[in-house]
């Protein structure tokens with residue numbers, strides 16, 4: 073009895089397998105004598121049908137080894153490698169760049185975990201390790217390494233980054249400064265608005281709308297420090313009338329650590345806070 077039952081099940085399974093084979097060869101008659109090709113075709117059909125049925129989660133990440141860079145035929149910086157990949161390997165790779173000299177701030181990105189500008193970042197010569205490049209963190213990505221800087225520039229514009237005076241210059245042409253007054257702008261005017269600092273700041277990640285972020289604040293301080301500008305108090309007031317614009321900074325100092333121009337946005341913020349607190353009555357300062 074067991075033997076006949078076993079034969080019955082065996083024949084049934086064999087029949088199903090034969091049916092499957094028949095169906096498959098009917099679907100792919102040209103692949104009849106090519107089992108591997110037929111298997112792949114069947115899997116492709118299955119994948120297609122599964123994806124069709126899925127409503128969400130249909131984007132899959134592919135990590136593909138595509139480029140084996142010969143570093144002797146490439147410039148020394150990460151931007152050189154990106155240019156080479158774009159020119160020779162994948163023209164769809166998207167990133168911003170312009171000056172190639174650390175002046176325009178366009179090529180800011182995260183390289184091996186640190187925000188920096190790719191044109192000033194040398195390629196790591198250790199060829200046993202890959203280099204990982206991602207867009208600036210916590211920014212909306214437009215494509216590949218290009219992020220949306222609309223909010224960043226809106227905040228920069230809000231600090232009114234231009235000279236504001238009440239009177240005409242003495243000769244009607246230039247507002248002059250002494251060398252000492254000009255020196256006060258050192259380590260401020262060099263900011264290239266790359267956004268490396270703001271996108272490395274946890275306070276900015278949490279509150280990118282209200283907190284102005286270290287880049288806009290360093291720029292604000294640049295104008296507050298300018299001996300020719302006559303609106304320093306008003307500028308400071310505009311930064312502090314809302315609790316978060318300046319005081320959103322929690323002095324974590326990621327901004328200063330990451331700045332590719334070695335500037336000190338955290339220091340500039342600290343000086344503005346000190347200047348503001350010294351100018352407000354104690355009771356008001358205590359409530360902050």
Ligand code: SF4
Pocket residue numbers: 262263264265266267268269270286287290330331332333334335336337
């Ligand atoms: S302070 Fe430094 S990191 Fe920040 S925007 Fe300016 S140059 Fe870039």
Ligand code: SF4
Pocket residue numbers: 272273274275276285286320321322323324325326327328337338341
């Ligand atoms: S010091 Fe202030 S601005 Fe700089 S990273 Fe920290 S919280 Fe952000």
Ligand code: FES
Pocket residue numbers: 168169170171172173174175176177178179180189190191192
């Ligand atoms: S390309 Fe201008 S800063 Fe890098």
